[in-house]
Amino acid sequence: MTVVGPxxxxxxxxxxxxxVQTGLAAVEAGLLDATKSExxxxxxxxxxxxxxxxxxxxxxxxxxxxxxxDPYAPGVVPSAVVVELTHLATLYHDDxxxxxxxxxxxxxxxxRWGNSVAVLTGDFLFARASHILADLGPEAVRIxxxxxxxxxxxxxxxxxxxxxxxxxxxxxxxxxxGKTGSLVAVSxxxxxxxxxxxxxxVDILTQYGERLGTAFQxxxxxxxxxxxxxxxxxxxxxxxREGIPTLPVLHLRAQxxxxxxxxxxxxxxxxxxxxxxxxxxxxxLRRLRVHPALEQARRDTVRYAExxxxxxxxxxxxxxxxxxEELCDAVVHRAG
Numbered sequence: 461m462t463v464v465g466p467x468x469x470x471x472x473x474x475x476x477x478x479x480v481q482t483g484l485a486a487v488e489a490g491l492l493d494a495t496k497s498e499x500x501x502x503x504x505x506x507x508x509x510x511x512x513x514x515x516x517x518x519x520x521x522x523x524x525x526x527x528x529x530d531p532y533a534p535g536v537v538p539s540a541v542v543v544e545l546t547h548l549a550t551l552y553h554d555d556x557x558x559x560x561x562x563x564x565x566x567x568x569x570x571x572r573w574g575n576s577v578a579v580l581t582g583d584f585l586f587a588r589a590s591h592i593l594a595d596l597g598p599e600a601v602r603i604x605x606x607x608x609x610x611x612x613x614x615x616x617x618x619x620x621x622x623x624x625x626x627x628x629x630x631x632x633x634x635x636x637x638g639k640t641g642s643l644v645a646v647s648x649x650x651x652x653x654x655x656x657x658x659x660x661x662v663d664i665l666t667q668y669g670e671r672l673g674t675a676f677q678x679x680x681x682x683x684x685x686x687x688x689x690x691x692x693x694x695x696x697x698x699x700x701r702e703g704i705p706t707l708p709v710l711h712l713r714a715q716x717x718x719x720x721x722x723x724x725x726x727x728x729x730x731x732x733x734x735x736x737x738x739x740x741x742x743x744x745l746r747r748l749r750v751h752p753a754l755e756q757a758r759r760d761t762v763r764y765a766e767x768x769x770x771x772x773x774x775x776x777x778x779x780x781x782x783x784x785e786e787l788c789d790a791v792v793h794r795a796g
Contacts (some may be wrong), residue, residue, distance in 0.1 A: 469518075473779035479531050480632045482581025483523040483540070484516060490541035491548075494588045505573060506579040506588075509548050512564035517676065518543040518647040521787070523653025525665045525782035528658075535600075535654035538592050542604065545589040550611065550643075552582035555753045557619075558702050560725045562695050596654070602647060607642040614638020618704075629710050636677045637670065661775065668771045668784065672791065675764035679795040681706040682757050685748050686795075701735045707760060711753035727751065 495506035513533040522540035526533070552561070555568040556575045562568060593601050614635045622631035648669030653664040672752050684699045685708055699706050709731060716724035735741045748754060765788040775781045 468545040476779045481521045486537045487519040487540045512566045517680035520649040522651035525648045528661045529655025531783045533655045539650035542589045549582040549585035552578045607646045636674045640677040641673035645669035671768035675791045678761040682795040711756045718743040728766040732790035758795050765792045
């Protein structure tokens with residue numbers, strides 16, 4: 461078995477492996493080309509996260525989805541570049557909003573150059589993605605625009621918080637469907653659509669991407685608490701320190717409200733305090749790592765990954781389908 465793509469995904473077929481590796485190499489070249497500017501400083505800032513690496517999860521999904529049609533169709537690689545550029549752009553903006561200091565094991569753009577440069581660099585990447593999209597046709601532009609609207613809506617909903625009477629967990633899962641699920645769904649859709657796959661296959665891989673994207677983000681929530689910086693590429697507890705609600709914390713709050721256990725109430729009070737204090741932050745992380753709420757979040761991750769796997773059932777048995785199923789296992793493995 462050969463290891464390709466994120467999480468050490470293994471591909472059992474040499475032809476599929478070659479297609480995926482060749483496609484991802486072309487995407488990498490496309491990313492570097494798309495982030496070049498006549499202004500050297502813009503090139504440096506735009507390529508900051510490209511050169512830092514990353515899992516290339518979305519381009520991998522494009523490549524695998526394209527196997528259900530013609531994987532060599534001319535729109536496949538450019539569409540993968542589009543989704544990755546869009547994802548990278550959101551990272552620049554997210555790091556400004558979250559005041560993050562590390563991304564993919566390197567200083568975040570906002571730390572290195574300031575918030576204004578980071579925001580404008582994200583905008584530059586969105587512009588370059590739109591330029592590539594224009595060559596892929598009006599349907600691709602519409603699909604990307606709808607996904608981007610969902611992505612931004614999810615971010616706004618996260619910032620605004622749940623409305624009165626809304627279950628915070630349900631609200632959060634809606635946020636993730638927009639923020640992460642939408643673009644991963646487009647990855648599956650573009651791969652299948654650009655390859656000329658049947659419309660039924662396009663629909664299946666879109667639904668698969670939506671669910672897998674949510675599972676992927678839930679795994680990130682678990683990693684933010686359970687991992688060290690070597691595993692996640694960013695400082696552990698970043699979301700915790702910034703007061704960003706993630707699923708383990710929401711489950712903790714729900715349990716504290718329902719059962720009123722003193723230890724839970726004490727931990728909630730700790731989370732509501734000043735977590736910029738390193739000692740308090742470390743104590744909150746330590747206690748969350750052994751709390752049942754973290755395991756509950758892991759179970760939710762598994763549930764979404766299994767729902768993603770179930771959507772693949774109508775597809776014909778092939779190596780590409782097996783790889784997509786293994787992606788579900790890989791996402792769950794990240795969460796422990």
